[in-house]
Amino acid sequence: MSDAPLRPGARIALAALWLAVLLVAGWAIAQHLQLSGDLRKFMPSARTPEQKLLIDELGEGPGSRLLLVTLSGAPDAETLAAQSRALRATLSKDARFTLVANGEGGLEAFPERLRPYRYLLSPTLDTQRFDAAFLTEQVQSRVADLGSPAASLVEPLVPSDPTLETLVLAETWEPATAPQRIEGVWFDRAGKQALLAVQTRAAGFDPTGQREAVDAIQSAYTAAKQGKPGTLSMTGPGAFSVEIGGRTQDEASWIGMVDTIGLLVLLFVAYRNWKIPVLGALPLASAGLAGLGAVALLFDGVHGITVAFGFTLIGVAQDYPIHFFSHQRTGVRPYASVRALWPTLATGVVSTCIAYATFFVSGVDGLEQLAVFTIVGLGTAALTTRVLLPALVDPDLRDPAQSALLERLRAWVARLPQPRIAIFVLALVAAGIAAFAPGAFWQNDLSRLTPVPVDALARDAKLRQELGAPDVRYVIAIEGRDVEDALQRSERLGAALEHARAQHWLAGFEHAAQYLPSARTQRARQSKLPAPQDLRAALDTAVAASPFRADVFEPFLADVETARRAAPLVPADLAGTPLQVRVDGLLRERDGHATALVSLIGLDAPGKVAALAQREGARLVDLKAASESLVVAYRERVLWALGLAALLLIVAVRVALGSWHRAWRVLAPMAVTTLVILAALRIAGVELTLFHLVALILAAGLGLDYALFFEHAGDDREEQLRTLHALLVCSAMTLLVFALLGLSSIPVLRAIGVTVTLGVVSNFILGLLIARHPHREDA
Known part of the structure; x- marks a missing residue:
């Protein structure tokens, strides 16, 4: 494009065309976008048999599909029982459910065509x-x-x-350990709540399917009450995911509303021009759509976490148009302003993209999606800011360097010392605190990340005990050459487990051979x-x-x-019957062998049962330990990727700036900030998760951006004023977004919000202290 500014009419036409392209692109992406909720995409490939079993159980195991339902609030047990029967009758006809049990109709599991067997x-x-x-x-x-x-x-x-x-x-x-029956249906021990166990057809990792199932149960219960009093409550992975999804959506709504209003007000106050918030949104919208389109094109399905994280990480891109707006001034053509900024801007973009490019060696599909989204998004935001945005900007924007308030702030900043030894001591102290603070450094327990209230988890555990539902932590795995071998081994182990039950090591167990004995x-x-x-x-x-x-x-x-x-009878003969659901959950055939599972109920002596299983050629699997080993493996891959990113980042900044001295001034604030964040989190007793690591990368990208522009300003007074204005606006906007995120009740969002908020403050202060050049007072 020519450097000559466009006429107002042409600028409006170009902005309208840009917006139209975004709308068409958004429509086209929406037609082909396949959102996925499979959490297994954000897990590394399983290497041990226990980890493989965990991945299967998380997504498709019967435990992940089970909803536990309680009915209460009716005046008497007879009314509750009638509601339970009506609810079961409705749900049993609904294709979204594979099993609905309330203690009645047990013979239906044995259909007529199989009765002779x-x-x-x-x-x-x-x-x-x-x-x-x-x-x-x-x-x-x-x-x-x-x-x-x-x-x-x-x-x-x-x-x-x-x-x-x-x-x-x-x-x-x-x-x-089946519950007691009152009026022919299951009730809790107190006789105050009717109980049902409902298994969904949708997998546990399918949030849309689980929401549809929960809504169907609520709708069926409303009809079953027939206007009489009563209350339904649900627990289980599906119910929790729906509750979390609703809460996340509610929080995202109010956070997004406050952020939007705050950002619009902030941009208007900073530039005193109503056009700036509108124009600044165009590169960001382009970045989001480009990132989303690239992921949709390269992957089978776009994970919801990728979209959520991606748009959060695209927040770095908001700095690009702000730097341009703050450096644009009367008498200088917009393309000339952006050309002067481009080397610094491009260095920041390339360096940040290097950090995310290392996710391609992580072996984790979700992280690879996140890398594609972020790299394409940041690149698009930078290029549109460089190529298209200058054509839309009024050449006579107000020059921030003429602000008296900003001049007073500059004068105060000029008096700040630029310590070297003190910064080095700060880094050592922060590193020492991070390394030696009491408590575990890493959080490996995935359950600790759940936003499900403690009382809800306690209610779920109590209901599982009432219904005799299997233990969600332990399972016995039996490997067989084929289905017949696995069933025979299950039968032998079942006989041994009867001894364990007699010794009160466990309350009960369930295996496929109870429903489908071996052919032998x-x-x-x-x-x-x-x-x-x-x-x-x-x-x-x-x-x-x-x-x-x-x-x-x-x-x-x-x-x-x-x-x-x-x-x-063989498993194929059970197709279309309730028995198929039970057997399929406990018997799997794949890759030329079969795995039979034994669900355990009321396990009190894991060590003794593990030894018993081992004698029978089986193994007791601790799914909690398997999940922790998976988290450790995941983290190791991410840390190796980050180590590689750090080396590449140092090289890229050194090449871009041309000297080790300048590179040190840019990299030091980011490095020290990382140590400061770690120390602050450890002092607060926070055990670090994978989400803290992702947030640290984002904070590092912001720090690099701040330091690069402090370095870019040099010792020219007016350039420093414009840079100070740009970075104040950038940091204020980022602080607003992530400080609100830090108030979230969702642990993942809170971890990201708190970490990045600490990073913004520390990076800005350390950038001032380390990366800025001394002022030329005669400028």
């Missing part, structure tokens, strides 16, 4: 034979049952199932089923001593013969 799945034939003695005992028991209050339950089963194998299976599949076990039971003529003879003997007619049990004879000739 009950003799292969039930443990009865392990100890009994269908001979005349056993059948006579069972037929007489059914006669007694039909004269009892349970007659309505038993009567439909008797013709096809005189031994009640269906009920045996239902009891076998019942949780070991099914064949062994099948071999004990009598031939048709033998079974009929034994049954005739049993019926002769009862009031039943001889032909009543023809369906029973047919089912036994079907079971005797059938091929053993």
